[in-house]
Amino acid sequence: MKRFIGFIKKEFYHIFRDRRSLFILFGMPIAQILLFGFAITNEINNVDIAILDHSKDTTTEEIINKIAASKYFSIKQMVTREADIASVFQKGQVKAVLNFEKDFSKNLIKDHKATIQIITDATDPNTANTITNYISAILQQYQKELNKDITIAYQIIPQTRMVYNPELKSVYMFVPGVMTIILMLVSAMMTSISITREKELGTMEILLVSPLKPFQVIIGKVFPYIFLSIINAVVIVMLSIFIFNMPVQGSLFLLGLESVLFIITSLALGILISTISATQQTAMMISLMGLMLPVILLSGFIFPISSMPMPLQIISNIIPAKWFIIILKAIMLKGVGLQFIWKETLILLGMTVFFIALSVKKYKIRLE
């Protein structure tokens, strides 16, 4: 036991004396959360649009006022000729142009029908789509107000309710994803690098020719990172609660336990990476390419798994991050207990056991 403590003490010396890694270790989570929370977002806010109003009557004015009043759009300029629309887009000044037809109000009263054209800049399809939806919603709302005295014989009224994230805040989606990435990176990359560093510097040779047992070396290497990853997880959760008002509906204790489980999964992966790479650089490349990319692309963090092609959906099942993100979302947003996520937990646990068994089997007690 004393040997083990001595070993862990040495690991902490390494970590705290390597300022750069320490900075990555604690700077990265904060930077990523803030970045994803503030800058990278699916929501639209204050999108610049232009208006081409051929009729300039009370109705179009009311509609324009309604759009201007919403926090989603700000009217940047008025266009007077159809021919100018193209140039406005080319300059990139606006994302959308609303084109009201001639005699809008008159047509509406006479024919009960008036048209408005929504032209959007689809170089960014997601934004274009969202803009169209938002404007349509405002128009529908206005239409309803116009018709409030008239009863229509047959009517289907959809009543939508967004549960768990009623304001559709994208930070709710990013926090579980970022937390997963950070825990994965810190745990897997840092441990694999720190184990391969011993190999590269030749100190592993001395550690092998010592009475330390292999599992003592491995656990000793991994232990400080469990500790640091837990601190990271706490920092991320605190940031999201206090800065982004992200609710944690479920039990914090369960959240903690699941996080520790995922940290151990990642550490096991890190050990596995270190057994197959001889240099720190290889370990880093494998961690970045082999872990980061799948976590970002295939875990459901950014792209929904259900809309992926079948083969990718199947592959996504072997990515531990996918299951952890499901668990995180369930606990944080839905507030469910273990009875609803035991399946995901069990899968994660199984993967952990598998990785640990594999790395113990691959760990070399000799140099070859």
Add this chain to the structure above:
Amino acid sequence: MGISISNISKSYKNVKALQDISFDVKPNELFGLIGPDGAGKTTLFRILTTLLFPDEGTATVAGFNVVGDYKEIRKNVGYMPGKFSLYQDLTVEENLNFFATIFGTTIDENYDLIKDIYVQIEPFKDRRAGKLSGGMKQKLALSCALIHKPKVLFLDEPTTGVDPVSRKEFWEMLKRLQQKGITILVSTPYMDEAALCDRVALIQDGKILEIDTPEAIVKHYPKPIYNVRANNMYQLIISLKDYEFNHSVYPFGEFVHYTDSRTDFNPKELRHYLETKNLSDIEIQETEATIEDTFMELAK
């Protein structure tokens, strides 16, 4: 309690690193493994310290088999690899403390063993190991390898890259350690260090050329050997190599070591020959063979 090696062979892919190596190191002996880079010294060390499996043959260290009893060996040997293998970001004292702890001992417990060596680096005990000079690094590495009072000490090229004064000190330390009952196997590419060992094995291309005491190895040199000097070293070497009766010509400091292929060699003849080559200030004296001469002769 020493080391016993019998018929060890080891290959890496196409390279035969060790071929049928056999020798014994007696308990409490200071044994030198002398050979150039790539001779197989490190491979042999790694087999003896249980880091590599031999392809063939067996070996025991302190009575334990290197394959079966590797756990026992790892408790009882000290190993100092050729590359400086301590933690550069830890201080001198932290390094020593760490190695003491993982071997289940403390600095105080075995302080008398490392005292001679450690006092020299103790003034720098708060300095990071990476910032030490080459000689001090070696002293620290030796202290770390000794801290658990090993029965057998393996030193793989401990003096490579160390200045001559530190090298001399290092060997004096080894002599003192030997007096404390530790068996020492040390490898070196420096032939002059061989004379300081009890016995040496000359190794090249994975084969043992000769094993004996340094004195005996020198005595076994088959021919009289001559120190030759002249005003132009380069011209001298070329001329000697052109000489039809030359057996061997090796530059050796300010002299050239020359042996003749004839049994009735007369230095005067050589002097005449060199004079015809426009060399002046010629000196030819018989001298004692060194281990290097023997090595060159054997490696021929």
